[in-house]
Amino acid sequence: MEVLFKNGDVYDNPVDFVRIPASHGPNVNYLVCYGTVNWRGNVQTAIYVLMEYNGIPNTKVPPHITTHVNEDGSTDLNLVLEKINLLKQRYEL
Numbered sequence: 001m002e003v004l005f006k007n008g009d010v011y012d013n014p015v016d017f018v019r020i021p022a023s024h025g026p027n028v029n030y031l032v033c034y035g036t037v038n039w040r041g042n043v044q045t046a047i048y049v050l051m052e053y054n055g056i057p058n059t060k061v062p063p064h065i066t067t068h069v070n071e072d073g074s075t076d077l078n079l080v081l082e083k084i085n086l087l088k089q090r091y092e093l
Contacts, residue, residue, distance in 0.1 A: 009059070010039060010059065011033075011037060011038075011048075011059055012035055012038065013035065014034055014035030015036075016035070016087060016090065016091070017031050017032060017033040017034065017035075018031075018032045018083040018086065019031055019052065020032065020076075020079050020080060020083060022051070022066075022076055023066055023068070023070050023076050024051075024064075027054045028051065028052070028053055029051070029052040030049055030050070030052070030063060030065065030076070030079075030083075031049065031052050031057055032049050032083040032084055032087060033048050033049070033087075034047050034090075034091055047084055049063045049065070051063045051064075065077050065080050
């Protein structure tokens with residue numbers, strides 16, 4: 001599995017993740033992740049979504065999942081929801 005986080009303040013490296021190209025522009029992706037999060041010692045498993053810019057996950061700004069229809073007829077929202085459900089099924093959540 002690819003290493004996403006090096007300092008791991010809230011996020012440890014996820015158990016699994018799916019990278020989805022975002023309609024925000026070139027080199028911008030959604031990262032739909034499954035793994036642990038750690039809020040000052042309160043460790044929980046979670047599915048979470050981050051933005052990735054030029055290969056670097058952004059852990060400070062929440063993702064803005066767009067709802068407009070893309071050229072291929074999809075929406076970023078539906079693509080992200082599909083991958084959330086994929087991870088949910090994969091890990092029997």
